[in-house]
Amino acid sequence: MGDMGFTGETLQFFESYLRGRTQYVNYKGSVSKLIPCPSGVPQGSNLGSLLFLIFINDIEKGVKHSKVLIYADDLKKLYRVVKNDRDCALLQEDLHSFVMWSNENKLLFNVKKCEKITYTRKTLNVISHSYNIRGEALREAEQVTDLGILMDRRMEFRKHICVQMRKARRMLGFIIRTSKNFRKMETLKILYYAFVRSHLEFGSLVWNPTSKTLSGKIDAIQKRFLRYLHYKLFEYYPIGVSYEDLLTGFEMLALKKRRTHTAIMYLYDILGGG
Numbered sequence: 444m445g446d447m448g449f450t451g452e453t454l455q456f457f458e459s460y461l462r463g464r465t466q467y468v469n470y471k472g473s474v475s476k477l478i479p480c481p482s483g484v485p486q487g488s489n490l491g492s493l494l495f496l497i498f499i500n501d502i503e504k505g506v507k508h509s510k511v512l513i514y515a516d517d518l519k520k521l522y523r524v525v526k527n528d529r530d531c532a533l534l535q536e537d538l539h540s541f542v543m544w545s546n547e548n549k550l551l552f553n554v555k556k557c558e559k560i561t562y563t564r565k566t567l568n569v570i571s572h573s574y575n576i577r578g579e580a581l582r583e584a585e586q587v588t589d590l591g592i593l594m595d596r597r598m599e600f601r602k603h604i605c606v607q608m609r610k611a612r613r614m615l616g617f618i619i620r621t622s623k624n625f626r627k628m629e630t631l632k633i634l635y636y637a638f639v640r641s642h643l644e645f646g647s648l649v650w651n652p653t654s655k656t657l658s659g660k661i662d663a664i665q666k667r668f669l670r671y672l673h674y675k676l677f678e679y680y681p682i683g684v685s686y687e688d689l690l691t692g693f694e695m696l697a698l699k700k701r702r703t704h705t706a707i708m709y710l711y712d713i714l715g716g717g
Contacts, residue, residue: 447497460490482549498548505540508533519589525561531572542576552576558584562598592646600650604657611642611664619671628672628693635668640698647702648709662686662698669693 449457464485465477484491484498502518503511509523521541523534545551559574559581574581586595586602593603618634625631643661652658669689673681681689690697696704 447500457494461485461494499550502541502544505544506537507540509537514590525570525572527570528572531570531574535572535574538574538576554579554581558582558587560584560587560594560596562594562596564597590646592649600652601657603650604652604661607642607645608661608664611639614638614642615664615668625675628676631672631675632693632695639664639668643698644701644705648706651702651706658699665695665698669695 461484464480466480467477468475484494496515499518502513506521509521511518512520512522518541521534521538523530523537525531525534542552554576557576560583561569561571563569586593588594593600593606595602615635618631618638622631622634643664652661666686666689669686670680672693673679673684673689686697
């Protein structure tokens with residue numbers, strides 16, 4: 444911590460805060476004996492998260508050939524573009540550096556929770572390599588979940604979109620079943636925005652489909668909701684009324700158009716417009 448600019452007095456404060464701590468277990472009125480805590484940070488404390496971030500601040504120190512993705516206090520990915528066997532060896536070398544760091548700091552990786560995945564559009568001559576942690580081979584995954592988005596090997600996101608559509612349909616069905624006595628259109632729209640559309644738009648900058656068919660299936664869920672709104676308002680389903688007319692009537696945008704607007708705003712911010 445001294446390397447990070449903390450004064451001697453600050454270090455003494457942290458030492459007094461951490462030294463001599465003990466813990467016990469209370470289960471249904473039975474209390475265990477006190478056990479010393481020679482390492483770690485106080486769980487649930489205000490300083491706990493900060494101290495842990497300081498503790499893992501040098502986790503990238505031994506990584507020389509690859510890149511690391513860290514989200515808050517979670518090590519998400521160690522990755523490298525692999526073009527040949529040498530790239531595989533360099534990636535394994537950096538993985539070994541991680542293992543050495545974890546051993547030195549007594550913060551061991553759970554190998555069963557670690558896995559490898561290769562992102563590529565190739566179908567032939569795909570480089571495959573067996574990576575390991577402490578001699579135990581990493582399980583190869585076909586897809587992984589990253590911050591709520593299902594990432595498949597070919598980065599097509601079809602599985603993710605199908606999962607989100609299934610969640611959205613389930614929530615829309617729930618809203619329709621439980622809102623029979625609702626009369627205010629704005630209330631129904633708020634419920635739709637919060638519990639249905641949120642599933643259909645979260646992370647769309649990443650998975651925005653290029654397939655017209657898939658995009659149409661996503662908007663079909665919103666069309667079903669608009670038809671329900673029309674029924675609540677006029678007491679009959681709008682047979683023959685186009686999706687565009689329903690959107691205009693209820694002052695909403697097609698989901699495809701909303702995704703396009705989001706992408707444009709994101710690009711605008713990247714270019715410094717924000």
